[in-house]
């Protein structure tokens with residue numbers, strides 16, 4: 001349960017306060033209930049913040065880092081934050097579903113797909129949680145503390161495909 005206390009009284013119209021900074025969830029999947037105050041935002045691939053408006057009887061389902069790795073990035077861990085715009089308390093409830101601690105996350109060959117590059121080394125779930133939780137920055141700051149930073153196969157280069165059909169990724173060696 002998250003309780004965001006009311007931002008200061010002097011809040012003017014259109015003022016915004018960050019209740020929870022941009023982050024991705026470490027989980028596989030997160031299910032979020034937010035009250036009617038709203039404020040949850042998700043960042044598009046292009047970097048645009050979009051409101052997830054509260055809707056009665058509706059829950060938000062977030063893809064987390066573990067699912068991103070397991071799906072070999074077929075699914076993207078959502079970058080999200082909470083913005084407070086009104087001088088009132090806000091409540092939310094987040095359920096983080098993870099694999100068991102000792103489970104190894106490794107995208108199945110069928111998920112990676114023939115001819116595609118495997119983006120992540122297999123890793124133990126609890127090791128990733130420790131990596132993120134072992135310091136304050138790892139919990140809510142992305143730079144250097146993403147699942148890519150933890151388990152991404154390092155010796156990959158992004159190259160332009162010869163066919164000119166777009167950007168492809170190849171593993172060196």
Ligand SMILES: O=C(O)CCC(=O)C(=O)O
Pocket residue numbers: 002020025032033034040080082091092093094
């Ligand atoms: O309060 C919310 O709506 C979202 C909370 C959240 O993103 C989190 O606890 O990881």
Ligand SMILES: [Fe+2]
Pocket residue numbers: 023024025080
């Ligand atoms: Fe979150």
